[in-house]
Amino acid sequence: MEERVVRIRHPFGLHARPAADFYRKTREFRSRITVRNITRRSSVELPVSLLNLLQLGAAQGHQVLIRAEGEDEREAVAALAALLDQLAAEE
């Protein structure tokens, strides 16, 4: 199992286009991937889906726990964290 906490730096948070880009990236891996918005106390760990990403309510500055379990778990977490950095840098 591989996990990492990332801070959402995108000004719109993890919604709309960034959420769609994140979801598409998760589909490149075989591992089981979950996300949890640890900044919101009420948030639960959710399997990655486009609907669940929208429901995270992850705004700019929030911390999101990305967890992956499977044969490519390390690559998946690294790629997803890198993607969030890249999306924030593009804005």
Place this chain on the structure above:
Amino acid sequence: MIGILIVAHSERLASGVKEFADQATHGQVPIVAVGGAVDGSLGISTEAIRNGLRRIASADGILVLVDFTSAALSVEAVLEDEPAMRVVISNAPLVEGAYLAAVEASIGATLEETAAAALRGRDLIKAPSDRRARYQ
């Protein structure tokens, strides 16, 4: 890849939903927005629906998202003359459905998979502060 037709009673409403879905998919999915009556007032034009369907017709099929029932009925009426087209008219909410469907279509999903993705928009929780909300 499947195509998506957005039908609303207002041209601006339909175009706005398309703009949102186009941005989420970087314009990778064929999406056509149809809205308003022929004279530009609020309403539905079956001719515009027919032209829209033809623009994105493909073997993979078309998912139609509508704002209200009469839009769906107009699409059904047009399809009576287009028996060869593979079309699913979705019961999904318009904005959520178009967004979810477009992203699903952008990763090469089938018409059935895309239609299922759009319907999940009914369950979207938008206000995390709502304690009665139940995550799926």
